[in-house]
Amino acid sequence: MKHLRNYSFALIAFALLFNACSKDDDNNITPDDPNAIASSRLDFIEVNGHPHGDHFHDLAEIEGERESISITFDNQGVAQNGHTHLDPHKIYRIQLHVFNNEGREIQDDFLASKAVADLYKSFIVGGNFVLNPNTNGAENGALFQPREQTYGDGNAVNGKYETTGILAYFTLGEANEGAEADVSYVLRKLSDATTKAKIERTDWNHDDYASRFAGEDVLKLTFEIHAEGHDH
Known part of the structure; x- marks a missing residue:
């Protein structure tokens, strides 16, 4: 017994x-398991600042009334409200939100630590925009600057090569006024952690990003941009 x-x-x-x-x-x-991602959202929030070469100066939140646009996507990256007007004279803070099947936000999981974030980088491709460094100062062009400040473990994100693009700042610039394009916000998992340190700030809109930077796309969120303000 x-x-x-x-x-x-x-x-x-x-x-x-x-x-x-x-x-x-x-x-x-x-977080990059396709079965874990149920939907996504991109928020474009107007901010103050000045484009300068391949980056922004004096970025600051706007108090009171400001332009705010949200685009939602299903688990295949298809936009539910995909035609988006962005004022080419304005700067927007872009925040990615990713939701799992339980409704929990998981975008910060990509930034849990430097070791994790070293495998991820964001791009906006398909627009064929005139980039800000290529305008020779006559007018502003397009600029996309990933700009996280800290990892999830509290350590600082150091320098332009460590940033990912879960949080970023974006402008089309007057050089692209009137442009219409189907673009894709891409979050790519790189094959090698050393690759990220080779991605320059001006590499964000290469259509051949996949062959330049080996890996696989975790998210590819496609929507249409129309470079005009709402008052047009």
Whole structure:
């Protein structure tokens, strides 16, 4: 009887351990697992600032009334409200939101630490825009600047090569006024952690980004940009 009781206790302990491990496995879903992403959203929030070469100066939030646009996407990256007017004279803060099947936001998982973030980089491709560094100062062109400040573990994001683009700043610039284009915001998982340090600020809109920077797209969110203000 004593042996039977011990055997029963052993079975119960094994069952509890198995269930605990199963729950741990369920929670151990990487953020780029296609099955983990149910929907996404891009928020464009107007801010103050000045384009300068391949980056912005004096970025600051606007108090009071400001332009705010949100684009929602299904789990295939298809926009639910895809025709978007952006004023080419304005600068926008872009914030990516990614939701799993439980409705939890998981975009910060890509920035959990430097070791994690080193594998990810964002691009906006398909627009064939005139870039700001190529306008020779006559007028402003397009500029996309990833600009995270800290990782999820609290450590600082140091320098332009470490930024990812979950948080970024964007302008079309008057050089692209009137442009219409189908563009894709891409979050790419790089094949090698050393690749990110080779991606320059002006590499954000190369249509051949996939061959330039080996890896796979975690998200590809496609929408139409029309470079005109709402008063047109």
